[in-house]
Amino acid sequence: MKMEILGGDHVRELLPWFLIDALEPAEAKRVAAHLEVCSGCRAEVEAERALRDALRAAATPRIAPHASSFVRLMEQVEAAERRRLGTRALRLGSVVRERVERWLTPRRLRIAALVVAHNVVLVLAVVGIMSSGGRGQPEAVPDAEQAPRFETRSSERPLGAHRLRIVFRDDVAIWEIVDLLREQRLELVSGPSQVGAFEVEAAVDAELAGVVEHLRRDPRVRLVAGWP
Amino acid sequence: MSNPIWKIERRLGAEAPSDSRLIAAVARGDRRSFEALYRRYYPRLFGYLLNLVGSRELAEEVLDDTMVVVWQKAGGFERRSKASTWIFGIAYRRALKGLTRRRREPETAESARVLDELSAPDSPERDLGRKELRESMFSALAELSIEQRSVVLLAYFEDLPYSEIASVLECPVNTVKTRMFHARRRLRALLSAEAQ
Numbered sequence: 001m002k003m004e005i006l007g008g009d010h011v012r013e014l015l016p017w018f019l020i021d022a023l024e025p026a027e028a029k030r031v032a033a034h035l036e037v038c039s040g041c042r043a044e045v046e047a048e049r050a051l052r053d054a055l056r057a058a059a060t061p062r063i064a065p066h067a068s069s070f071v072r073l074m075e076q077v078e079a080a081e082r083r084r085l086g087t088r089a090l091r092l093g094s095v096v097r098e099r100v101e102r103w104l105t106p107r108r109l110r111i112a113a114l115v116v117a118h119n120v121v122l123v124l125a126v127v128g129i130m131s132s133g134g135r136g137q138p139e140a141v142p143d144a145e146q147a148p149r150f151e152t153r154s155s156e157r158p159l160g161a162h163r164l165r166i167v168f169r170d171d172v173a174i175w176e177i178v179d180l181l182r183e184q185r186l187e188l189v190s191g192p193s194q195v196g197a198f199e200v201e202a203a204v205d206a207e208l209a210g211v212v213e214h215l216r217r218d219p220r221v222r223l224v225a226g227w228p
Numbered sequence: 229m230s231n232p233i234w235k236i237e238r239r240l241g242a243e244a245p246s247d248s249r250l251i252a253a254v255a256r257g258d259r260r261s262f263e264a265l266y267r268r269y270y271p272r273l274f275g276y277l278l279n280l281v282g283s284r285e286l287a288e289e290v291l292d293d294t295m296v297v298v299w300q301k302a303g304g305f306e307r308r309s310k311a312s313t314w315i316f317g318i319a320y321r322r323a324l325k326g327l328t329r330r331r332r333e334p335e336t337a338e339s340a341r342v343l344d345e346l347s348a349p350d351s352p353e354r355d356l357g358r359k360e361l362r363e364s365m366f367s368a369l370a371e372l373s374i375e376q377r378s379v380v381l382l383a384y385f386e387d388l389p390y391s392e393i394a395s396v397l398e399c400p401v402n403t404v405k406t407r408m409f410h411a412r413r414r415l416r417a418l419l420s421a422e423a424q
Contacts, residue, residue, distance in 0.1 A: 012409065013405040013406075013408070013409050014405070016383050016384070016408055016412065017383065017389060017390055020383065020384070020387045021387075022383075022387060022388065022389040022390075023389070047416065048412065051412060051415060051416055051419070052384050054361065054365065054419070055365060055380070055384050055385070055415075056384065056385070057361060058361050058362045058365035058366070059275065059279075059385055062271030062272065062274075062275055063271055063274065064267070064270065064271060065266065065267060065270040065271075065274075069270075069288075070263050070266055070267075072292070073266065073292050073295055073296070074259070076292055076296055077295075077296050077299050080296050080300065081300075084300075175257060175259045178257055179259065
């Protein structure tokens with residue numbers, strides 16, 4: 001196959017990459033072929049080599065990062081993540097507010113007020129009837145089993161088999177939680193709850209007692225529940 | 229489970245993981261792979277950015293910015309370009325933003341001084357010679373536009389082919405060649421004027 005002959009201008013443009021051996025083989029061959037016959041471009045190669053060598057001589061040896069710089073970087077990564085989550089929540093909040101404002105026309109407001117007033121009257125009437133009907137009779141004391149069950153923010157819901165509830169210390173980063181869960185082969189089921197608890201499920205073949213013991217020894221973990 | 233795959237491979241005598249592999253692990257939130265990537269790229273990025281922006285403080289700030297973007301966008305890296313091209317592209321765009329934010333041009337004197345501080349001490353004569361060479365090189369580089377300077381740095385300090393430089397700077401390859409051509413011409417003129 002006949003090789004394409006490159007012009008001097010084109011070769012001059014390619015010389016920096018010819019010198020650092022960063023041309024495609026076919027292109028490098030064409031440049032070399034041109035240099036064999038062109039003394040002007042050969043002189044240009046030498047001038048270019050001198051420039052490159054001078055630049056490289058002025059360059060510094062490459063330095064490794066300082067030991068603390070990665071910690072500083074991770075702080076920035078976490079701050080950026082928090083900002084991103086915060087912005088998303090704010091954007092969602094403003095969309096909801098905008099939609100509610102658009103929906104609440106004066107007519108709809110009047111209808112909503114009428115509905116609320118009607119319901120209040122209804123509730124008061126029912127309460128009045130119930131309290132008058134029960135007057136004079138001794139009030140039954142419910143025994144413990146019949147007593148209504150109340151659930152508070154900190155009440156524990158029953159956990160399924162192989163499930164644990166974990167509370168981490170406040171200063172533990174998200175990536176540390178992810179690492180720890182991965183390390184112990186724990187799958188995140190839900191969380192964090194309002195009290196900061198994560199519900200996780202252990203692998204089917206995991207020895208749960210060992211996992212719990214490991215978690216309880218970990219200084220980042222404040223509480224592990226769901227195992228005696 | 230506690231070790232990323234590449235650490236186990238290293239223990240078994242396998243080669244260090246590729247950049248793409250580390251980026252894939254970073255996309256899954258693997259902090260250790262992110263640290264490995266950071267340590268691998270820090271020396272190259274710091275040198276490039278210091279010469280590009282001319283201030284140690286800004287170079288470090290841009291380097292951190294770059295790595296934050298790498299962490300956030302690792303999932304979007306599609307391997308259409310080399311990982312190094314992708315990372316240097318981010319660094320270049322962050323550097324442009326950093327310079328605009330500070331509304332200033334690179335400080336050559338600071339680059340040269342920082343590089344002097346970072347270099348290992350040599351004989352006093354050689355140190356002096358190198359210092360002078362650095363100062364003249366950096367003042368010549370500072371005379372170039374940031375686009376031209378970036379092409380020179382990526383070609384002569386990073387040995388990148390023109391096609392990759394075009395990807396980093398997001399411009400056509402012919403633009404890269406033209407910028408390099410004019411940059412070389414200007415550098416030679418500046419350096420010969422200084423030598424006289």
